[in-house]
Amino acid sequence: MPNKKKVVFLYLLFDILAAMATWVIFFSFRKWHVDDGSFQTLWEVIYRDCKLYIGLLACPLYWMFLHAFTGCYNNVFHKSRLKELGATLLITFIGCLIFFFAFILDDVVTTPYDYLLYFIVLFGFQFFTTYLPRVIITTSIIEKIRSGKIGFNTLIIGCDEVALTTYLSLISHNPTAGNYILGYVIIDENDEDHLASELPCMGKLDQLIAIVQKNDIKELIIAIQNGKRKYIENIITMIMDFDINLKIIPQMQDYWMRTVKVSSVLYEPLISISPEYIDDWQKFTKRFFDIFLSTIAILLLLPMYIFLAIGVKCSSKGSIFYLQERIGYHGKPFKIIKFRSMVQDAEQGKPQLSSNDDPRITSFGKFMRKSRLDETPQFFNVLVGDMSLVGPRPERQYYIDQIVERAPQYKLLLRVRPGITSWGQVKFGYAENVDEMIQRLKWDILYIENMSLQMDMKILIYTILIILKRSGK
Numbered sequence: 001m002p003n004k005k006k007v008v009f010l011y012l013l014f015d016i017l018a019a020m021a022t023w024v025i026f027f028s029f030r031k032w033h034v035d036d037g038s039f040q041t042l043w044e045v046i047y048r049d050c051k052l053y054i055g056l057l058a059c060p061l062y063w064m065f066l067h068a069f070t071g072c073y074n075n076v077f078h079k080s081r082l083k084e085l086g087a088t089l090l091i092t093f094i095g096c097l098i099f100f101f102a103f104i105l106d107d108v109v110t111t112p113y114d115y116l117l118y119f120i121v122l123f124g125f126q127f128f129t130t131y132l133p134r135v136i137i138t139t140s141i142i143e144k145i146r147s148g149k150i151g152f153n154t155l156i157i158g159c160d161e162v163a164l165t166t167y168l169s170l171i172s173h174n175p176t177a178g179n180y181i182l183g184y185v186i187i188d189e190n191d192e193d194h195l196a197s198e199l200p201c202m203g204k205l206d207q208l209i210a211i212v213q214k215n216d217i218k219e220l221i222i223a224i225q226n227g228k229r230k231y232i233e234n235i236i237t238m239i240m241d242f243d244i245n246l247k248i249i250p251q252m253q254d255y256w257m258r259t260v261k262v263s264s265v266l267y268e269p270l271i272s273i274s275p276e277y278i279d280d281w282q283k284f285t286k287r288f289f290d291i292f293l294s295t296i297a298i299l300l301l302l303p304m305y306i307f308l309a310i311g312v313k314c315s316s317k318g319s320i321f322y323l324q325e326r327i328g329y330h331g332k333p334f335k336i337i338k339f340r341s342m343v344q345d346a347e348q349g350k351p352q353l354s355s356n357d358d359p360r361i362t363s364f365g366k367f368m369r370k371s372r373l374d375e376t377p378q379f380f381n382v383l384v385g386d387m388s389l390v391g392p393r394p395e396r397q398y399y400i401d402q403i404v405e406r407a408p409q410y411k412l413l414l415r416v417r418p419g420i421t422s423w424g425q426v427k428f429g430y431a432e433n434v435d436e437m438i439q440r441l442k443w444d445i446l447y448i449e450n451m452s453l454q455m456d457m458k459i460l461i462y463t464i465l466i467i468l469k470r471s472g473k
Contacts, residue, residue, distance in 0.1 A: 007076045014133035019060040022125045066095045071280020079138045092127040145178035152218035154179040164194040166223040223249045237411045278451045294379040315364035318344030326394035329417045334386040339374040341365025351398045371467050378420045390456040391419025392444040402434050421463040423447040
Protein backbone atom coordinates (compact mmCIF):
# COMPACT_ATOMS: atom_id res chain seq x y z
CA MET A 1 0.00 0.00 0.00
CA PRO A 2 1.27 3.54 -0.76
CA ASN A 3 2.59 5.67 2.08
CA LYS A 4 0.33 8.71 2.20
CA LYS A 5 2.24 10.38 5.06
CA LYS A 6 5.45 10.32 3.03
CA VAL A 7 3.80 12.02 0.04
CA VAL A 8 2.12 14.65 2.24
CA PHE A 9 5.51 15.29 3.89
CA LEU A 10 7.05 15.91 0.45
CA TYR A 11 4.31 18.40 -0.42
CA LEU A 12 4.81 20.20 2.89
CA LEU A 13 8.60 20.21 2.58
CA PHE A 14 8.65 21.71 -0.91
CA ASP A 15 5.92 24.22 -0.03
CA ILE A 16 8.07 25.40 2.88
CA LEU A 17 11.15 25.67 0.66
CA ALA A 18 9.13 27.48 -2.03
CA ALA A 19 7.82 30.02 0.47
CA MET A 20 11.29 30.65 1.92
CA ALA A 21 12.98 30.96 -1.49
CA THR A 22 10.29 33.30 -2.80
CA TRP A 23 10.51 35.49 0.28
CA VAL A 24 14.30 35.84 0.03
CA ILE A 25 14.12 36.63 -3.70
CA PHE A 26 11.23 39.08 -3.28
CA PHE A 27 12.81 40.75 -0.24
CA SER A 28 16.11 41.18 -2.10
CA PHE A 29 14.35 42.52 -5.20
CA ARG A 30 12.45 45.13 -3.18
CA LYS A 31 15.61 46.30 -1.44
CA TRP A 32 17.54 46.43 -4.71
CA HIS A 33 14.69 48.35 -6.40
CA VAL A 34 14.34 50.85 -3.54
CA ASP A 35 18.09 51.38 -3.20
CA ASP A 36 18.49 51.89 -6.93
CA GLY A 37 20.73 48.89 -7.49
CA SER A 38 23.26 49.56 -4.76
CA PHE A 39 24.26 45.98 -3.87
CA GLN A 40 26.61 47.15 -1.16
CA THR A 41 23.72 48.82 0.59
CA LEU A 42 21.47 45.87 -0.24
CA TRP A 43 23.62 43.25 1.46
CA GLU A 44 24.12 45.53 4.44
CA VAL A 45 20.35 45.95 4.80
CA ILE A 46 19.76 42.19 4.36
CA TYR A 47 22.37 41.43 6.99
CA ARG A 48 20.87 43.85 9.51
CA ASP A 49 17.13 43.78 8.65
CA CYS A 50 15.26 41.44 10.99
CA LYS A 51 12.21 41.51 8.70
CA LEU A 52 14.00 39.07 6.40
CA TYR A 53 14.23 36.48 9.16
CA ILE A 54 10.72 37.11 10.45
CA GLY A 55 9.47 36.48 6.90
CA LEU A 56 11.47 33.25 6.67
CA LEU A 57 9.43 31.96 9.60
CA ALA A 58 6.05 33.55 8.84
CA CYS A 59 5.75 33.00 5.07
CA PRO A 60 5.95 29.17 5.16
CA LEU A 61 3.26 29.10 7.85
CA TYR A 62 1.08 31.46 5.79
CA TRP A 63 1.34 29.42 2.59
CA MET A 64 0.93 26.06 4.34
CA PHE A 65 -2.27 27.37 5.92
CA LEU A 66 -3.61 28.47 2.54
CA HIS A 67 -2.76 25.16 0.87
CA ALA A 68 -4.29 23.19 3.74
CA PHE A 69 -7.31 25.51 3.61
CA THR A 70 -7.94 24.46 0.00
CA GLY A 71 -7.30 20.76 0.57
CA CYS A 72 -3.97 20.51 -1.25
CA TYR A 73 -2.74 17.83 1.13
CA ASN A 74 -5.84 15.64 0.83
CA ASN A 75 -6.37 12.83 -1.66
CA VAL A 76 -2.74 13.01 -2.79
CA PHE A 77 -2.90 9.77 -4.81
CA HIS A 78 -5.73 10.92 -7.06
CA LYS A 79 -4.46 14.25 -8.33
CA SER A 80 -4.71 15.53 -11.89
CA ARG A 81 -1.82 17.58 -13.23
CA LEU A 82 -4.22 19.89 -15.07
CA LYS A 83 -6.34 20.46 -11.98
CA GLU A 84 -3.17 20.90 -9.94
CA LEU A 85 -2.09 23.64 -12.34
CA GLY A 86 -5.41 25.47 -12.06
CA ALA A 87 -5.60 25.12 -8.28
CA THR A 88 -2.01 26.31 -7.78
CA LEU A 89 -2.56 29.30 -10.06
CA LEU A 90 -5.74 30.28 -8.23
CA ILE A 91 -4.42 29.86 -4.68
CA THR A 92 -1.11 31.54 -5.50
CA PHE A 93 -2.96 34.51 -7.01
CA ILE A 94 -5.31 34.85 -4.03
CA GLY A 95 -2.48 34.34 -1.53
CA CYS A 96 -0.27 36.92 -3.21
CA LEU A 97 -3.16 39.36 -3.41
CA ILE A 98 -3.83 39.07 0.34
CA PHE A 99 -0.11 39.33 1.10
CA PHE A 100 0.25 42.34 -1.19
CA PHE A 101 -2.59 44.34 0.36
CA ALA A 102 -1.52 43.44 3.90
CA PHE A 103 2.21 44.20 3.65
CA ILE A 104 3.27 45.83 0.36
CA LEU A 105 0.95 48.81 -0.13
CA ASP A 106 2.94 50.95 2.30
CA ASP A 107 6.23 50.36 0.45
CA VAL A 108 8.28 53.23 -0.93
CA VAL A 109 7.56 53.47 -4.67
CA THR A 110 8.55 55.86 -7.45
CA THR A 111 5.49 55.29 -9.64
CA PRO A 112 2.22 53.33 -9.24
CA TYR A 113 3.62 50.84 -11.76
CA ASP A 114 6.06 49.71 -9.07
CA TYR A 115 3.16 48.06 -7.26
CA LEU A 116 2.32 46.05 -10.38
CA LEU A 117 5.99 45.10 -10.74
CA TYR A 118 6.15 43.94 -7.13
CA PHE A 119 3.02 41.82 -7.53
CA ILE A 120 4.25 40.20 -10.77
CA VAL A 121 7.61 39.32 -9.18
CA LEU A 122 5.95 37.93 -6.05
CA PHE A 123 3.33 35.94 -7.97
CA GLY A 124 5.77 34.66 -10.58
CA PHE A 125 8.34 33.29 -8.17
CA GLN A 126 5.76 31.91 -5.73
CA PHE A 127 3.90 30.06 -8.49
CA PHE A 128 7.02 28.69 -10.18
CA THR A 129 8.69 27.46 -6.97
CA THR A 130 5.40 25.91 -5.75
CA TYR A 131 4.14 24.26 -8.91
CA LEU A 132 7.39 22.80 -10.24
CA PRO A 133 7.92 20.37 -7.32
CA ARG A 134 4.20 19.56 -7.30
CA VAL A 135 4.03 18.58 -10.94
CA ILE A 136 7.13 16.41 -10.47
CA ILE A 137 5.58 14.63 -7.45
CA THR A 138 2.20 14.22 -9.15
CA THR A 139 3.79 12.88 -12.35
CA SER A 140 5.87 10.41 -10.36
CA ILE A 141 2.78 9.12 -8.52
CA ILE A 142 0.76 8.83 -11.74
CA GLU A 143 3.54 6.84 -13.43
CA LYS A 144 3.83 4.50 -10.44
CA ILE A 145 0.06 3.92 -10.46
CA ARG A 146 0.04 3.24 -14.21
CA SER A 147 2.95 0.81 -13.93
CA GLY A 148 1.33 -1.03 -11.03
CA LYS A 149 3.93 -0.03 -8.43
CA ILE A 150 1.24 1.80 -6.46
CA GLY A 151 -2.18 0.25 -6.00
CA PHE A 152 -5.24 0.32 -3.80
CA ASN A 153 -7.06 -2.67 -2.33
CA THR A 154 -10.32 -2.81 -4.24
CA LEU A 155 -13.58 -4.69 -3.76
CA ILE A 156 -16.30 -5.22 -6.37
CA ILE A 157 -19.89 -5.08 -5.16
CA GLY A 158 -21.97 -7.46 -7.26
CA CYS A 159 -21.47 -10.74 -9.08
CA ASP A 160 -23.76 -10.67 -12.13
CA GLU A 161 -22.88 -10.07 -15.78
CA VAL A 162 -22.31 -6.35 -15.16
CA ALA A 163 -19.76 -7.20 -12.45
CA LEU A 164 -17.96 -9.68 -14.69
CA THR A 165 -17.79 -7.25 -17.61
CA THR A 166 -16.50 -4.55 -15.27
CA TYR A 167 -13.79 -6.80 -13.83
CA LEU A 168 -12.56 -7.95 -17.24
CA SER A 169 -12.50 -4.36 -18.46
CA LEU A 170 -10.51 -3.17 -15.44
CA ILE A 171 -7.82 -5.85 -15.67
CA SER A 172 -7.47 -5.42 -19.44
CA HIS A 173 -6.51 -1.77 -19.20
CA ASN A 174 -2.91 -0.83 -19.80
CA PRO A 175 -1.89 1.41 -18.09
CA THR A 176 -3.69 0.30 -14.94
CA ALA A 177 -5.81 2.49 -12.68
CA GLY A 178 -4.01 1.18 -9.58
CA ASN A 179 -6.74 -1.23 -8.46
CA TYR A 180 -5.67 -4.41 -6.64
CA ILE A 181 -8.96 -6.26 -6.91
CA LEU A 182 -9.09 -8.67 -3.97
CA GLY A 183 -12.54 -10.13 -4.53
CA TYR A 184 -16.24 -9.40 -4.65
CA VAL A 185 -19.27 -9.18 -2.38
CA ILE A 186 -22.64 -10.76 -3.17
CA ILE A 187 -25.66 -8.47 -2.92
CA ASP A 188 -28.43 -11.00 -3.52
CA GLU A 189 -28.04 -14.75 -2.97
CA ASN A 190 -30.43 -15.37 -5.86
CA ASP A 191 -28.07 -13.67 -8.34
CA GLU A 192 -26.25 -15.90 -10.78
CA ASP A 193 -22.57 -15.76 -9.81
CA HIS A 194 -20.49 -14.89 -12.89
CA LEU A 195 -17.36 -13.92 -10.93
CA ALA A 196 -16.75 -17.20 -9.09
CA SER A 197 -14.22 -18.42 -11.65
CA GLU A 198 -12.34 -15.10 -11.67
CA LEU A 199 -12.19 -13.84 -8.08
CA PRO A 200 -12.72 -15.08 -4.52
CA CYS A 201 -16.05 -14.28 -2.91
CA MET A 202 -15.35 -12.20 0.21
CA GLY A 203 -18.84 -12.49 1.68
CA LYS A 204 -22.30 -10.93 1.60
CA LEU A 205 -23.39 -7.31 1.70
CA ASP A 206 -24.29 -7.41 5.40
CA GLN A 207 -20.64 -8.33 6.11
CA LEU A 208 -19.24 -5.36 4.16
CA ILE A 209 -17.96 -3.38 7.15
CA ALA A 210 -16.00 -6.36 8.53
CA ILE A 211 -14.58 -7.13 5.06
CA VAL A 212 -13.46 -3.53 4.56
CA GLN A 213 -11.75 -3.41 7.95
CA LYS A 214 -10.04 -6.80 7.63
CA ASN A 215 -8.66 -6.20 4.13
CA ASP A 216 -7.90 -2.45 4.36
CA ILE A 217 -10.12 -1.72 1.37
CA LYS A 218 -9.49 1.69 -0.23
CA GLU A 219 -11.87 1.52 -3.21
CA LEU A 220 -15.30 0.02 -3.75
CA ILE A 221 -16.66 -0.47 -7.24
CA ILE A 222 -20.42 -1.00 -7.36
CA ALA A 223 -21.17 -3.04 -10.49
CA ILE A 224 -24.87 -3.86 -10.42
CA GLN A 225 -27.83 -3.67 -12.76
CA ASN A 226 -30.47 -0.95 -12.64
CA GLY A 227 -32.93 -3.02 -10.62
CA LYS A 228 -30.52 -3.27 -7.70
CA ARG A 229 -29.50 0.38 -7.48
CA LYS A 230 -31.70 0.67 -4.42
CA TYR A 231 -28.79 -0.89 -2.51
CA ILE A 232 -26.45 2.01 -3.26
CA GLU A 233 -27.87 4.23 -0.52
CA ASN A 234 -27.43 1.41 2.00
CA ILE A 235 -23.83 0.82 0.90
CA ILE A 236 -22.98 4.52 1.24
CA THR A 237 -24.47 4.53 4.73
CA MET A 238 -22.45 1.48 5.74
CA ILE A 239 -19.06 2.88 4.69
CA MET A 240 -19.59 6.50 5.67
CA ASP A 241 -17.02 6.32 8.49
CA PHE A 242 -14.26 4.90 6.28
CA ASP A 243 -11.80 6.72 4.02
CA ILE A 244 -12.89 4.89 0.87
CA ASN A 245 -13.28 5.96 -2.76
CA LEU A 246 -16.64 4.74 -3.98
CA LYS A 247 -17.23 4.29 -7.70
CA ILE A 248 -20.31 3.18 -9.60
CA ILE A 249 -20.55 1.63 -13.04
CA PRO A 250 -22.70 4.04 -15.07
CA GLN A 251 -25.79 2.90 -16.92
CA MET A 252 -26.93 4.41 -20.22
CA GLN A 253 -29.25 6.93 -18.55
CA ASP A 254 -26.28 8.24 -16.57
CA TYR A 255 -24.62 9.27 -19.82
CA TRP A 256 -27.81 10.94 -21.00
CA MET A 257 -28.19 12.80 -17.69
CA ARG A 258 -24.51 13.86 -17.80
CA THR A 259 -23.67 12.43 -14.37
CA VAL A 260 -20.56 10.67 -15.71
CA LYS A 261 -17.56 12.97 -15.21
CA VAL A 262 -14.37 11.53 -16.72
CA SER A 263 -11.01 12.79 -15.44
CA SER A 264 -8.85 10.50 -17.60
CA VAL A 265 -9.18 9.23 -21.17
CA LEU A 266 -7.25 6.05 -20.37
CA TYR A 267 -9.46 4.33 -17.81
CA GLU A 268 -12.95 2.85 -17.49
CA PRO A 269 -15.55 5.65 -17.11
CA LEU A 270 -16.92 5.51 -13.57
CA ILE A 271 -19.13 7.71 -11.42
CA SER A 272 -17.11 8.74 -8.36
CA ILE A 273 -18.96 9.38 -5.13
CA SER A 274 -16.87 11.60 -2.88
CA PRO A 275 -16.90 10.95 0.88
CA GLU A 276 -17.08 14.73 1.29
CA TYR A 277 -20.14 16.72 0.23
CA ILE A 278 -18.28 19.94 -0.57
CA ASP A 279 -14.82 20.80 -1.81
CA ASP A 280 -12.12 21.43 0.76
CA TRP A 281 -11.91 25.15 -0.04
CA GLN A 282 -15.68 25.48 0.48
CA LYS A 283 -15.48 23.46 3.70
CA PHE A 284 -12.78 25.69 5.16
CA THR A 285 -14.46 28.84 3.86
CA LYS A 286 -17.68 27.68 5.50
CA ARG A 287 -15.80 27.22 8.77
CA PHE A 288 -14.19 30.66 8.43
CA PHE A 289 -17.59 32.32 7.98
CA ASP A 290 -19.00 30.25 10.86
CA ILE A 291 -16.38 31.74 13.19
CA PHE A 292 -16.53 35.25 11.73
CA LEU A 293 -20.33 35.59 11.64
CA SER A 294 -20.79 33.90 15.05
CA THR A 295 -18.35 36.35 16.62
CA ILE A 296 -20.21 39.29 15.05
CA ALA A 297 -23.57 37.83 16.09
CA ILE A 298 -22.50 37.36 19.72
CA LEU A 299 -21.25 40.93 19.94
CA LEU A 300 -24.43 42.34 18.38
CA LEU A 301 -26.71 40.12 20.47
CA LEU A 302 -25.19 40.97 23.86
CA PRO A 303 -28.01 43.40 24.74
CA MET A 304 -30.56 40.81 23.56
CA TYR A 305 -28.84 38.12 25.65
CA ILE A 306 -29.25 40.30 28.74
CA PHE A 307 -32.95 40.86 27.95
CA LEU A 308 -33.56 37.14 27.33
CA ALA A 309 -31.66 36.14 30.46
CA ILE A 310 -33.85 38.46 32.56
CA GLY A 311 -36.98 37.17 30.80
CA VAL A 312 -36.07 33.52 31.45
CA LYS A 313 -35.24 34.22 35.08
CA CYS A 314 -38.48 36.12 35.69
CA SER A 315 -40.71 33.62 33.86
CA SER A 316 -39.92 30.64 36.10
CA LYS A 317 -37.48 29.38 38.70
CA GLY A 318 -34.33 27.69 37.50
CA SER A 319 -31.20 28.25 35.46
CA ILE A 320 -31.00 30.67 32.55
CA PHE A 321 -29.38 28.23 30.16
CA TYR A 322 -30.28 24.65 29.33
CA LEU A 323 -27.58 22.15 28.34
CA GLN A 324 -28.52 18.94 26.57
CA GLU A 325 -26.40 16.19 25.03
CA ARG A 326 -26.73 15.88 21.27
CA ILE A 327 -24.90 13.81 18.66
CA GLY A 328 -22.73 15.80 16.30
CA TYR A 329 -20.05 15.44 13.63
CA HIS A 330 -19.02 11.80 13.08
CA GLY A 331 -21.27 10.71 15.95
CA LYS A 332 -19.40 12.71 18.61
CA PRO A 333 -21.61 13.77 21.56
CA PHE A 334 -21.58 17.40 22.67
CA LYS A 335 -23.58 19.72 24.90
CA ILE A 336 -25.92 22.03 23.02
CA ILE A 337 -26.72 25.31 24.79
CA LYS A 338 -30.07 27.11 24.73
CA PHE A 339 -31.96 29.66 26.74
CA ARG A 340 -34.28 27.61 28.93
CA SER A 341 -37.80 27.74 27.46
CA MET A 342 -39.43 25.16 29.77
CA VAL A 343 -39.93 24.88 33.47
CA GLN A 344 -36.95 23.57 35.45
CA ASP A 345 -36.55 19.75 35.34
CA ALA A 346 -39.23 19.50 32.65
CA GLU A 347 -37.83 16.23 31.33
CA GLN A 348 -37.99 13.37 33.80
CA GLY A 349 -37.22 9.77 32.88
CA LYS A 350 -36.90 9.02 29.17
CA PRO A 351 -36.36 11.84 26.63
CA GLN A 352 -39.48 13.70 25.53
CA LEU A 353 -40.23 15.94 22.58
CA SER A 354 -42.23 19.13 22.92
CA SER A 355 -45.24 20.36 20.95
CA ASN A 356 -46.89 23.71 20.38
CA ASP A 357 -49.30 23.21 23.29
CA ASP A 358 -46.76 21.57 25.63
CA PRO A 359 -47.65 22.71 29.17
CA ARG A 360 -43.98 22.54 30.16
CA ILE A 361 -43.16 25.54 27.95
CA THR A 362 -43.25 28.86 29.82
CA SER A 363 -45.02 31.89 28.38
CA PHE A 364 -41.67 33.56 27.74
CA GLY A 365 -40.40 30.30 26.30
CA LYS A 366 -43.20 30.34 23.70
CA PHE A 367 -42.11 33.84 22.67
CA MET A 368 -38.50 32.73 22.30
CA ARG A 369 -39.37 29.57 20.38
CA LYS A 370 -41.62 31.41 17.96
CA SER A 371 -38.76 33.71 17.01
CA ARG A 372 -36.01 31.06 17.53
CA LEU A 373 -34.28 33.31 20.06
CA ASP A 374 -33.79 30.39 22.45
CA GLU A 375 -31.32 28.95 19.93
CA THR A 376 -29.03 32.00 19.77
CA PRO A 377 -26.56 30.85 22.48
CA GLN A 378 -25.59 28.11 20.05
CA PHE A 379 -23.29 30.63 18.39
CA PHE A 380 -20.91 29.58 21.18
CA ASN A 381 -21.29 25.95 20.03
CA VAL A 382 -20.30 27.14 16.56
CA LEU A 383 -17.20 28.93 17.83
CA VAL A 384 -15.85 25.82 19.59
CA GLY A 385 -16.49 23.70 16.50
CA ASP A 386 -19.36 21.50 17.69
CA MET A 387 -21.79 23.09 15.24
CA SER A 388 -22.04 25.16 12.08
CA LEU A 389 -24.38 28.03 11.29
CA VAL A 390 -26.16 25.87 8.71
CA GLY A 391 -26.48 22.12 8.90
CA PRO A 392 -28.93 19.38 9.92
CA ARG A 393 -30.28 19.89 13.41
CA PRO A 394 -28.57 17.58 15.94
CA GLU A 395 -30.67 14.98 17.73
CA ARG A 396 -30.32 12.92 20.88
CA GLN A 397 -29.04 9.34 20.61
CA TYR A 398 -32.37 8.06 21.94
CA TYR A 399 -34.21 9.40 18.89
CA ILE A 400 -31.41 8.68 16.42
CA ASP A 401 -31.68 4.98 17.28
CA GLN A 402 -35.41 5.06 16.50
CA ILE A 403 -34.94 7.01 13.27
CA VAL A 404 -32.17 4.74 11.96
CA GLU A 405 -34.36 1.66 12.42
CA ARG A 406 -36.83 3.12 9.91
CA ALA A 407 -34.56 5.37 7.84
CA PRO A 408 -30.90 4.15 7.85
CA GLN A 409 -29.93 7.06 5.59
CA TYR A 410 -30.13 9.31 8.66
CA LYS A 411 -26.52 8.29 9.38
CA LEU A 412 -25.48 10.36 6.37
CA LEU A 413 -26.32 13.49 8.35
CA LEU A 414 -23.53 12.66 10.80
CA ARG A 415 -20.97 13.26 8.04
CA VAL A 416 -21.45 17.03 8.34
CA ARG A 417 -21.48 19.40 11.29
CA PRO A 418 -24.97 19.99 12.71
CA GLY A 419 -26.29 23.51 12.42
CA ILE A 420 -28.18 26.20 14.29
CA THR A 421 -30.54 26.30 11.34
CA SER A 422 -31.14 23.96 8.43
CA TRP A 423 -33.19 23.45 5.31
CA GLY A 424 -35.33 21.01 7.29
CA GLN A 425 -35.78 23.57 10.06
CA VAL A 426 -36.80 26.28 7.57
CA LYS A 427 -39.23 24.05 5.68
CA PHE A 428 -40.56 21.97 8.56
CA GLY A 429 -39.70 23.58 11.89
CA TYR A 430 -39.46 21.69 15.17
CA ALA A 431 -40.36 18.00 15.00
CA GLU A 432 -42.87 16.83 17.63
CA ASN A 433 -42.35 13.08 17.13
CA VAL A 434 -40.18 10.54 15.30
CA ASP A 435 -42.54 10.50 12.32
CA GLU A 436 -42.02 14.21 11.82
CA MET A 437 -38.25 13.77 12.25
CA ILE A 438 -38.31 11.30 9.37
CA GLN A 439 -40.40 13.69 7.27
CA ARG A 440 -37.90 16.47 7.98
CA LEU A 441 -35.05 14.10 7.08
CA LYS A 442 -35.94 14.48 3.40
CA TRP A 443 -34.98 18.15 3.48
CA ASP A 444 -31.77 17.51 5.41
CA ILE A 445 -30.69 14.85 2.89
CA LEU A 446 -31.44 17.32 0.11
CA TYR A 447 -29.25 19.87 1.88
CA ILE A 448 -26.17 17.68 2.26
CA GLU A 449 -26.49 16.52 -1.36
CA ASN A 450 -26.59 20.16 -2.48
CA MET A 451 -24.25 21.75 0.05
CA SER A 452 -22.65 24.98 -1.05
CA LEU A 453 -21.90 28.41 0.32
CA GLN A 454 -24.71 29.78 -1.83
CA MET A 455 -27.18 27.31 -0.32
CA ASP A 456 -26.06 28.25 3.20
CA MET A 457 -26.62 31.92 2.42
CA LYS A 458 -30.18 31.24 1.19
CA ILE A 459 -31.02 29.23 4.31
CA LEU A 460 -29.62 31.95 6.58
CA ILE A 461 -31.70 34.59 4.80
CA TYR A 462 -34.90 32.54 5.14
CA THR A 463 -34.10 31.88 8.81
CA ILE A 464 -33.74 35.62 9.45
CA LEU A 465 -37.11 36.21 7.75
CA ILE A 466 -38.72 33.56 9.96
CA ILE A 467 -37.28 35.26 13.05
CA LEU A 468 -38.49 38.69 11.96
CA LYS A 469 -41.96 37.39 11.06
CA ARG A 470 -42.09 35.13 14.13
CA SER A 471 -43.53 32.43 11.88
CA GLY A 472 -41.46 29.51 13.16
CA LYS A 473 -43.05 26.27 14.19
